[in-house]
Amino acid sequence: MDRQLLPVLLLLLLGASGLQGQGQGPERPSEDLLEDAPGEEVPQEDGILVLNHRTLGLALREHPALLVEFYAPWCGHCKALAPEYIKAAALLAAESATVMLAKVDGPAEPELTEEFGVTEYPTLKFFRDGNRTHPEEYTGPREAKGIAEWLKRRVGSSATRLEDEEGARALMDAGDVVVIGFFQDKDVATFLALARDALDVTFGFTDRPQLFQKFGLSKDTVVLFKKVSWPELRARAEGQVQQPGEFSSHLGAVLGSRVGPGSQAATPQTSRRIFSAKILNHLLLFVNQTLASHRELLAGFREAAPPLRGQVLFVVVDVAANNDHVLRYFGLKAEEAPTLRLVNIETTKKYAPTGGGPISSASVAAFCQTVLSGELKPYFLSQEVPPDWDQRPVKTLVGKNFEQVAFDETKNVFVKFYAPWCSHCREMAPAWEALAEKYRNHEDIIIAELDATANELEAFAVPGFPTLKYFPAGQDRKIMEYKGSRDLESFSKFLDSGGELPAEEPTGHGAAAGFTQ
Structure with missing residues (x-):
């Protein structure tokens, strides 16, 4: 080859190589080239x-x-x-x-x-x-x-490793929903994987025998502790959505569940379904947390919880905080703390311990057992009878005078059960007042009302507000529920017909129905 042509061929080869690199190279620079880039x-x-x-x-x-x-x-x-x-x-x-x-x-x-x-x-x-x-x-x-x-x-770790009771208590106090896995024989990998995505829950785990013993456990399990808001508890008890307000609780429901191979990983949606498991009996300890003597009672209260896992929800109410609405619901005053109350949120029945002994793990457990076994009768709230309860066209009933008035054999009594905060109750108030005024001179008809948030009846529970019930005269204690339109004309027709609406009457709420309790 001619020596003079060699540089030209080399240049052509280099040029071809450069063009090939510009038109057909990799879509992004190689990582090797990036590593070599200085600074x-x-x-x-x-x-x-x-x-x-x-x-x-x-x-x-x-x-x-x-x-x-x-x-x-x-x-x-x-x-x-x-x-x-x-x-x-x-x-x-x-x-x-x-x-x-x-x-x-x-x-x-x-x-x-x-x-x-x-x-x-x-x-x-x-x-x-x-x-x-x-x-x-x-x-x-x-x-x-x-x-x-x-x-x-x-x-990092999706759950906190717990070594002692102090660490467990601190974790339980840290979140509204806390799940602790107790594992001595099982691998915790599945539990930790589940914890990664349930972001609305705080997780912990332990293999310490003393913690198994402390919580009354003998085998591997997962325990949930849930704090409860007062509106949630009361809404479930009354079937209503209540006004806002929350209280702090330091113990929650203890629900046993298993985590093992094949368990489905929890999402925020599935975890909410898991953690909303229904426990009907709620035990409340009312204490003043500013007092050391009251705080000392918490240990015994907590010790009573594990054996009642799945049966009773343990809650602590601080009367020194803004919890007046909780006290009113149970008919309590702050100075009555420390004390216990138990409520079944399905029946709304409330229970108070008898006697006056100290609050301890043993006394808490004994109180719960008397309620669960049916040995203890519930108590019912009642306001005092107002001196002028019968002076207005609409008579005022409370728990203490309800039986006497509603079941008077000579009277037909029409009662509105209301809540002071209920907007529907307020809307129908003028029609109820007009009805009472219209029939005020009828000796055999009484129009009355009862604040069902401050007064409870043994005869029946009030499921919602307003509830209207008719108690016709007679000896059979008949009770009829009114479900017609809430206006003066419909109310009047109902009374004039002796507790029935004409068949052609369009009520919008269904015809009035009678039933005996």
Whole structure:
């Protein structure tokens, strides 16, 4: 070959090689080339890494745990997530968590969206240990605390290892719903996997024999402790949605369940169904937590709980806090603490211990057993009879005068059972007053009302408000429930017909029905 042609051929070969590299090279730079880039840094905005196709590999090498948001600048959901994402990054940084948040402008990085199968915005993917090929799809909450908690349960333990009773009590006091796994023979891996996604629950686990003994357990199990809000308890008892307000409880339901091979991982939706298991008997300890002598009673109260697991929900009510509504429901005053009350939320029957001995583990257990066995009779709330109860057209009934008035053999008594806070009761009040005024001169008819939140009846429970019942004259103690329209004309026709509405009367609520109790 002519020596003069050799440089030309070499140049042509080099040129061809360069053109081939420009037109048919890899879609993104190889990680080897990125590693060789001197002084390479990934930019940040508000503590969040800003990535592109060139810097993603570098970020994966530098951060063993990385959550990446693929967003679009025009996406409304992305804009809503942005401030929470920034807060989550700050929370993780404040706790020195070994996880970093990042974001990628999806429309500007089509190579990355194609590589990771991004079809909608925002899409979040979690990368572990630099693994680029199998990221985990983020399925957690879209608010800061939830994002941070989801990530912490993946980079750390999803449950707290408990070594002693003090640690168990601290964990139980820390959350509204706390689940503790007691495992001596079983692998805890399934339990920890379940705990990763149930973010609304605090988890702990132990293998300590002294904790098994303390909670009355003899074999591996999972125990749940749930704090109860007063509106939830009262709404379940009365079938109504009540006014807001909560109280603190330090013990919860103890529900046994198993976690083993094949258990389905819990989601926030399934965990709520699991943790709403119905325990009808609720035992409340009323104490003043500012007093040391009252706080000392909590230990005995807690000790009584394990043997009654699944039967009784244990609750502590602090009378020094804003819990007047709880006291009123049980007919108590703050100065009566410490004391116990038990309520069955299905029958609404309430029970008080007899005697006046000290509150201890033994006395709490004995009180519960007398209620569960049917040996103890319930008590019923009643206001005092007002001196002028019969002076107005609408007569005022309370628990103490109800039997005498409602079952008077010579009277037809029409009673409204109401709640002071009930809007439906307030709406029908003018019609009820007009009815009483219309029949005030009828000696055999009494129009009355009873505040069913402050007075309870042994004869029957009041399921909702307003409830209207008619007690016709006679010796058979007949009770008829009115379910017609709540207006003066319908009320009048009902009374004039002796407790029945004409068949053609359109009531909108169904015809009045009579039944005997």
